[in-house]
Amino acid sequence: MSAPADRHALVRALSEQLPRFMRLVHALKSQMSTTDGRDRAALVLLFPLERLGPLRQGALAELVHADPSTVSRHVAALVEQGLVRRSADESDGRASRLVVTEAGHAALDALRREREAHLERVTAGWDPADVATLTTLFGRLLDDMAATLPGTADHDPARENR
CATH class of the missing domain: 1.20.5 (Single alpha-helices involved in coiled-coils or other helix-helix interfaces)
Incomplete structure (x- = not known):
């Protein structure tokens, strides 16, 4: 087999592993539950907010490649749960930015611990x-x-x- 054919076979094998990976991630997300019953899909929005700092809701939707209406619903839940608060945007008083609260940081820490514990078991x-x-x-x-x-x-x- 020539080098390009070897590469093609390797890329094909990788491409066949990706759907399996996605199915497993979906199954894990369905199986894993947070201890307090919070919506996991909403909680994952906390990660980019923590990493990048306060963001406008539209920018967050673009960043996570999600529908703005879905992100809006999740953000409303996060605000209601006290995990995120809206803060005035200094550059545009009509807009607000989303800021992770102390409770949000605690929820993120719990999610991280859960992920790390699972990966620790998988790779033991x-x-x-x-x-x-x-x-x-x-x-x-x-x-x-x-x-x-x-x-x-x-x-x-x-x-x-x-």
Whole structure:
């Protein structure tokens, strides 16, 4: 087999693993429940808010590639639960930014612990070097996939043809 054919076979194998990965993630999301019954889909919006700081709701929807009405519903739930508060946008008094509250940070910590505990169980028999390699390569894959999404700052149409 020539090198291009080998690469094609490897890419095909990877492409066949992605739907399996997505199904497993979906199953895990359905199976895992937060201890206080909060909506997990809404809670994951806290991660970019914590990482990037206060954001407008529209910017958050764009960032997570979600429908604005869905994000609006989730944000309303987060505000009602006291996990997020709206703060006036200094650059435009008519708009507000979403800010994670102390309770929101605590909910994020609980989610992180839950994810980490699950991954610790899954990779318990792995060599630490394998975990490091997977983490590096998976991050690279995610970065490169994100860079191909239309409408993102990272989008480079030339990368799609590589």
